[in-house]
Amino acid sequence: MNYTISEENYLKTIFLLQETEGTVSTNTLAEKLQTKPASVTDMMKKLDAKKLLNYKPYYGFTLSAEGKKIALGIIRRHRLWEYFLCNKLNFGWEEVHLLAEELEHVGNKKLVDRLDAFLGFPSYDPHGDPIPDSKGRVRNIRKIPLHQLPALRPAEVCQVTNQSSEMLELLHHKQIGIGTKLEIKKFFDFDHSLEIKMKNSTITISEQLAQNIFVTYEQDL
Amino acid sequence: MNYTISEENYLKTIFLLQETEGTVSTNTLAEKLQTKPASVTDMMKKLDAKKLLNYKPYYGFTLSAEGKKIALGIIRRHRLWEYFLCNKLNFGWEEVHLLAEELEHVGNKKLVDRLDAFLGFPSYDPHGDPIPDSKGRVRNIRKIPLHQLPALRPAEVCQVTNQSSEMLELLHHKQIGIGTKLEIKKFFDFDHSLEIKMKNSTITISEQLAQNIFVTYEQDL
């Protein structure tokens, strides 16, 4: 029912790795956690005994339903604290991750739910990652920089980093703003520019510009 | 330079005990920390080796200057988080101590100083205990319920708990309010009532009333 800081760090990291990789391997996890493969194996045995893992020796592991539930709780705390640090204590989004790594292990549910309410139930952390709600549910919409959007996926501009006048002039000229709906038609490998289709036009934008435009899109589909 | 959660709990508890007791004994500390005397001795050796203690085996211990500095940092974090929990997350003052016991071990200085600023540099935690500033200085003024005020110590009413109309009627009748200056002349053992001297009068008040009137006073002198 209660987990050590070390166990929590393993659970969280497995969750994040298996989102992209499916099954997680001993070496991959060891590298992410800055530890040794032998230590990972030891911990996997323990988490397996606690039924938090599907573990087949030599063939990697994934989280059980219970393991996922716990991981989502940790991720919720991490991202809520990141949001708090950025939006209440005025930290930059690049500073908050390390601090949240510590705060995420204060696990009291009432505290976390009150913090959530205090912050106005935010949907995304400062890096655009979705914050699970108090029941561990995650919205399927993700916020990413435009150049990471998969091709042909309908999306909507939700944030523009770099607020320089040059940037804003360019956006105005291309008629891009918060709420603009678009989708990527084509990536050009030569200079990593993109062709994007908007409601009434199709235009090309540079990699630098795309990196500073954030969009939301449906995860599945 | 960096201390474990266990070391921090020992340092903080020694600090708080030695404030009232002077030198701290093995058994006293063990009881406060809900551990065994043998464990205390082990830890005292370690803290002594790190030069955080003045430790003479069999004769108890006090914190070194460095030990005090670290303890004040922990106490600062504890009390700031308690303030945050009460005043921002609407916890009752009786709920916050246990939560702060965990949060106090997130030690990043920038985080704590920003939290302090966010809260408006509060001087007291929800229990009336003073919050050390970012340099570890503590104001010498303490807030306590009136019945705990030492006799003949000039003090000032700063808070009235129990806001019932009966209570307020009584305060009005006796001409006591926030800011009233007073000192205790005499304790009566029979019913624990008190005789207090105010600017223009000397009156007697009951124990129940005194328990609900909080006063500030200078610690030393």
Next chain:
DNA sequence: TTTAAAATTTAGACAAAGCTAAAAAAATGC
């Protein structure tokens, strides 16, 4: 399909922090 390389697990050790039981020192009582 056999062999070499890579990945994973096991074996054995260690440091931190706790415990119990026994020994030693200090305090108390007569």
Next chain:
DNA sequence: GCATTTTTTTAGCTTTGTCTAAATTTTAAA
């Protein structure tokens, strides 16, 4: 001042989480 009680320390064990080195299993290459 000596004996008894209380307090504190020491000795030896346990658990958690880590490590290195060796053994084992899987994978890839020849």
